[in-house]
Amino acid sequence: MNRLPQWIKRITGASVGVSVFFAGVSMSNTGLGEDAAELSTVEFIDANIQQGYEDNEIRPSAVAGDDEWVRRVYLDIAGRIPTLEEVKQYLSDESPRKKTALIGELLDSQDYVRNFTTIWANNCIGRRTPRRVSRKGMEKFFREAFAKNRPWDEVVVDIVTGEGHFEENGAVNYTLAQMQMADEAVQLTAMTTKMFLGMQVQCTQCHNHPFNNWQQSQFWEFNSFFRQVRKIEHRKVDPETGRRVDDFSEVVTRDFSGPVFFEKRSGLMQVAFPIYQGTKVDPNAFDRRKEFGKLLVAADNGETPLIAKAFVNRVWGQFFGYGFTRPVDDMGPHNPASHPDVLERLAADFVSSEYDVKQLISWVANSVPYSLTSRFGDDNEIDNPSAGEMPLFSHMYIKSMQAEQLYDSLISATNAHKSGKGGWEAQESQRRRWMQQFVAAFDTDENDEATTFNGTIPQALMMMNSELINKAVNAERGSFLFETVTKPGKDAEKLQELYLAALSRRPSRSEIGKAQKLFSAYGRNGKLYAYQDLFWALLNSNEFICVH
Amino acid sequence: MPIWNNYGMGRRHFMQHMATAAATLPAVNFLSHLQANAATVKANNKACILLWMSGGPPTIDIWDLKPGSKNGGEFRPIDTAAPGVQISEHMPGTAKVFKDLSIVRSMSTREADHGRGRYFMHTGYVPNPTVTHPTFGSVVSYEIGRSRTALEIPSFVSVGGGSGQAGFLGMSHAPFVVGSDGRINNAPTDDAKKRLPGRLEMLAAVESNFIKSKRGELPEAHKDVYKNAVNLMTSRQMAAFDVDKADPSFGLEAETEETKAMYNPAPGGGAAMGMRGGNGFGQSLLMARRLVQTGVPFVEVNLGGWDLHQDVFNTLSQQRLPVLDRGISGLVTDLKQRGMLDDTVIVWMGEFGRTPRINQNTGRDHWAASWSNMIGGGGLTNGQAVGATDADGVRVADNSKAYLPGDIWATVAHAMQIPLNTVHTSKRGRPMKLANGGTPIKELLG
Structure with missing residues (x-):
């Protein structure tokens, strides 16, 4: 030391x-x-x-x-x-x-596909979809990938090398999301190595890595693979208003050969060629990303x-x-x-x-x-x-729980899924709208974002007071709470159903005793209120929000 | 409306429950808080307002211009009210109040990645995977907020978010994030407030079991956060978030149009920024002043849109700087008029500065080696520029000391009378020095 x-x-x-x-x-x-x-x-x-x-x-x-x-x-x-x-x-x-x-x-199950699609769409384009990026396209790509259980190497190669229309080939949305600024594919380079290779090379953009032997040149060698990428943001004329409006976005390969130049800390300019793990690709290769894709899955060095x-x-x-x-x-x-x-x-x-x-x-x-x-x-x-x-x-x-897990769990706990509204798209968009209250953008080229669904007060306020929770506990006819409370049977049995629905476990004897004691304060006519408040408490409990 | 009076439950009965079943959930101790008067708040009224420039501002075009250099860019420097200190021509309002502000021109911080820079500047520490360092607002919340017992709203408010985490100081010192309009999402309805006591009793009964079973700190943290949320929900101090609301018990008035105008550019200038938080900035600063008035010791206000890899000069002169200039001059003037400036330290920083070299897209890229922070108010010796960069702005000048964020935060700690030898302990039991052991900038100390 x-x-x-x-x-x-x-x-x-x-x-x-x-x-x-x-x-x-x-x-x-x-x-x-x-x-x-x-x-x-x-x-x-x-x-x-x-x-x-x-x-x-x-x-x-x-x-x-x-x-x-x-x-x-x-x-x-x-x-x-x-x-x-x-x-x-x-x-x-x-x-x-x-x-x-x-x-x-x-x-x-479909739920697995949905869950992993959510996770990977969030990984690739964030929760707050960047401008001119199609979340629909990105999700469709992952939905197919996870539903068909496509081999992960194929998925990665599709994402890293993808070209074309952002809804026809949803994989390109990853690239579009990383190209929010004219930054010579720096963000695309940093994100790709981090997300798919588990390597954080972003600091070597400006200097050698302080703790290992990664060199600044390596960053720019990676970067060389992405310099042929170009995005086109198409516009079209809206026939009704006659105005020009956003149409689709597209990733294409542009003609670019030769090395990439970068500035050392000393101020000297240096060149970098497309090299991955010691293998150099012909800088004149027609599509360097395709070559990169091949190298990603190659295991010829025994590793x-x-x-x-x-x-x-x-x-x-x-x-x-x-x-x-x-x-x-x-x-x-x-x-x-x-x-x-x-x-x-x-x-x-x-x-x-x-x-x-x-x-x-x-x-x-x-x-x-x-x-x-x-x-x-x-x-x-x-x-x-x-x-x-x-x-x-x-x-x-x-x-x-992640915000999406919470949303979907509330739906599970309250039977809302049974009211069966809309298909995949409708459900997704409902959940997405709800999510927006927790997401703030940093407004940087990294396209990163902060969430207030992080266990702090805004999350607590949502759990205590939001429309979503009100719906869960308001015991409308047909809802889980209404059905449970109004059916014949003893309180202890009903309490058990509430615990099972919210916490996936039966209440202990002492928990039933405590609840019944609290119920007595509500009086005979306040029974429904008492159940509502208990269900509210179960959903607001630490045990509910934790994955344990 | 007495909150405990529902479902036939008397106050005494309810308070007993709160005391026994849930010493954990002091939901309704707000009464005693309300009775505390503003004098308690006044006793220690030190505060810090951090203006966070998300994206990394080009300080070479704002605070440390290089006329005559190839890196100089398009702007000219102008004189300020502080003799010998010049800043950008697009900051005329700020120039007028510059006697109360200072620039530190020799920041040298090494972190030129947004995430890492954001962390380093906010905490004073370089990111480390095994520990989450508290952002400085959380440090202030911990050191000062805890002793302000009359304060019912969170002692660290972040307007616009992205301020980092409380780390080992605990979730109850995390930033409370609100939007620039000050609207609190999911605030309770009157009906929800009425039902709160019953619900909290139920919650205490449900939760205790899980907290007692050994599962680590998340369940405990959950309880603390709920306590803060309940305090907030039932507090009249919420009025501080709404610039149009008055609450005489905390000396809060509804803001007049004149006051609002002080913080915002005239319509047209900068108003086009819409969702990028342009006009929201003035309102956020005004809210920050109200929060400080109410006793909040740390408020962070975020202004984004600085990641100017392209078209830096047009964007600055037409969008960013008019908003920034008006915001800073409005805040300084307002605080001064109210006699709050000497107790309120203002800090201005972002993740890093931007390259002196202008790129082929007329932009500037990330640059941490030599850039500026601004600091002011707080009873510091203001009206100066501390440190310097070389003629082209590419490095800290030979005869100048280089500063780290820890030095800025140590200066803030000094201004707020937080002892510099304060040490916190990480979860692993490691001592962590305040501001990473930074030193207050001696030129700024009175």
């Missing part, structure tokens, strides 16, 4: 980077011996992560109860909590293989392609709340993975499976660590990544 240059110490504050580095090293030394290759993918994950518990002298939490797990797996795969019927069905299922069966069922590792890390992070690196899209020698062997094995098997996305998710969701409860005890209290520790995956980490 003492040998680090002064400025590194100053900007890192202290020795964090270094201690993380050592943690990573100690972990990767705990190999599983020669039998490892014979283990199935899931067995390998389980054994390797188990090894980490032993090395760190902790004991994992217990396996989660059915109620905790079913809610979690619905949220992670289907993007919403299970409905009352779905919970009941799962809880009463006595098959020993019901977990695997449910994972398979969910992966074959697992970065697109596989990057995707595996993201999916793991999505299911566990923490990936193998932090952040998930910053992998490299300066930022060692918590479980490099698991990452490598999953990525290699993902490639062998021909980039089968559903297979990958199934491995992750069927693993033992994914089955553990989110409660932790004295034996694994130190496994606390939110305090900055390396994740050991000895219990499930609590995540906050």
